Amino acid sequence: MDQEAEHRAQTRVWLRLLACTTLIEGELRRRFRDEFDFTMPRFDVLAQLDREPSGLVLGELPKRLMVSAGNLTPIVDRLVADGYITRTPSNLDRRVQIVCMTVEGRKTFRRMAKSHGAWLAELLADFPADRFDGLIGELDELKGAVRDALQKP
């Protein structure tokens, strides 16, 4: 494959990737809004905390969710205000805060997560099941390749 063709293939991969993500994300956002009056970023925060019964250091969230720290402040604020999570200053280091899901938050999250899974199943239903593993493998490799490329400089 010459340089030109490789360039074209790379652009095509990127555009397809973006189209698939935009399509799915848009529909999931719409349903979260319509069914639960909730947003995906809020759901993503709860999803992280669901796996951590003892809570998480606040600073861990931006890393796991791949967003900026400043971004999370108002999102966490609102989740606290709505009673889904708590935010408690650490006694050992007063710069640090621990965020932890409340019982109410966990209950709400589980209900939404169930729907989330069902929506995804509905959206991906027409994709042949025996090719999921192949696609996952390709995407994993792609992710690794991009990560490596970002590491270099």
Add this chain to the structure above:
Amino acid sequence: MDQEAEHRAQTRVWLRLLACTTLIEGELRRRFRDEFDFTMPRFDVLAQLDREPSGLVLGELPKRLMVSAGNLTPIVDRLVADGYITRTPSNLDRRVQIVCMTVEGRKTFRRMAKSHGAWLAELLADFPADRFDGLIGELDELKGAVRDALQKP
């Protein structure tokens, strides 16, 4: 594959997809900003107009870019103010406007598009070239499957 396993595979596909897109998009955004003081949505508008020498009906842009109409108003406003595009009311239908790239806009776009291609090549360099076509095919199928699922209701 049982229901459970299929669900897990679907979630994994979605998370990988999102991770890849977020990773690449973030880096491209950063570079657009650092190198050209430009944003991706602005670039996307120019990319559409680059393929239309005689311009486009404004209402065509939200459809092609898969964004809402209201979203484009301030973006187009600024591109006009910066001299990259023109916006002229149609004589036949005064509701309609035609947007068209200026000579300056076209020059700027081509310069940025060249860098954009190079950045993408850099980010995807470690992904084996002989597997691009396979991945493109999978993503095309995925996109089609999701589109079909969205059509149904």
Add this chain to the structure above:
DNA sequence: CTCGATTATTTTAAGCATAAAATATTTCGC
């Protein structure tokens, strides 16, 4: 021809996202 429906576009309100600056606290070299 005229009024109601449709279509194109903008405005508004709310929230997400980033980068960069600000604030507050801790840690570490000396």
Add this chain to the structure above:
DNA sequence: GCGAAATATTTTATGCTTAAAATAATCGAG
């Protein structure tokens, strides 16, 4: 222990994004 560097978090400014309401122009049925 003191002051400088490092770390955790919030604030600020700017821009993207959507949904829904508003505006404006055209179309179409009678």
